[in-house]
Amino acid sequence: MSMHAAAAAAGARVKRRLEPTMICFSEEPALAEAGYRFAMRVTCNVKQSLEFRRSGQRPDVLREKYIGAGNGSTTTFPVGDLSALQSDSACRGAVRCMLAELPQLRSLHLADGEWDSVVPADIVRQIVRVARGDDANDGFTFCFAMKVHLRIIYNNKALLMACNEREPGSDGIETDDDCPICLDSLEGEPAVELPHCKHAFHRGSISTWFCNKTTCPLCVGDVRPCVLPEFPDL
Numbered sequence: 001m002s003m004h005a006a007a008a009a010a011g012a013r014v015k016r017r018l019e020p021t022m023i024c025f026s027e028e029p030a031l032a033e034a035g036y037r038f039a040m041r042v043t044c045n046v047k048q049s050l051e052f053r054r055s056g057q058r059p060d061v062l063r064e065k066y067i068g069a070g071n072g073s074t075t076t077f078p079v080g081d082l083s084a085l086q087s088d089s090a091c092r093g094a095v096r097c098m099l100a101e102l103p104q105l106r107s108l109h110l111a112d113g114e115w116d117s118v119v120p121a122d123i124v125r126q127i128v129r130v131a132r133g134d135d136a137n138d139g140f141t142f143c144f145a146m147k148v149h150l151r152i153i154y155n156n157k158a159l160l161m162a163c164n165e166r167e168p169g170s171d172g173i174e175t176d177d178d179c180p181i182c183l184d185s186l187e188g189e190p191a192v193e194l195p196h197c198k199h200a201f202h203r204g205s206i207s208t209w210f211c212n213k214t215t216c217p218l219c220v221g222d223v224r225p226c227v228l229p230e231f232p233d234l
């Protein structure tokens, strides 16, 4: 499979949605004692969730974790040059650079395009408005709180991709040689083993099964946790 085809296949089974929101915004007087006139104080809370969607249904949240909650989630950045905040594009770039310093966001391993969308547009609008205002040169600290929710959404194709090709004569748990779903022989047709229980089925039969169910037809073990090896810490 080419790199491109592999990326397309992964895209079909996993979607990432990045949802940044602003919670509040305020301007405070400059932090004179800190030695700079302009600064941004960012409070950023991050939530990451792993969700599973079957066709035509709403996603189920499988796991959820919060990163950077509490006092440790606030960071202050000095701003050397006010002009960096006086146009939309410059301000967006400056905020993006600051957010890229935050460990709670770095832990999400965002792609380039995701970093572009991590900055809530309403924060940029508010900062530019104040930075262009008449009293801007007196100095100020922008304070804002934001929330970033990264949703990783699997679909049922991911279940099939988590299965292993069944090797003829492989020594998993013994099954008889018929597919438990269609009762035809497993020999001569592509067959797979489920990752957690090694029960074997025709690839086509289990693929149809996964359109409606996420468990093994024989032992009823949930296959969904097996599609998540990339996220051991969630």
Ligand SMILES: [Zn+2]
Pocket: 179, 180, 181, 182, 183, 184, 201, 202, 205, 206
């Ligand atoms: Zn079958």
Ligand SMILES: [Zn+2]
Pocket: 194, 197, 198, 199, 216, 217, 218, 219, 220, 221
């Ligand atoms: Zn099973």
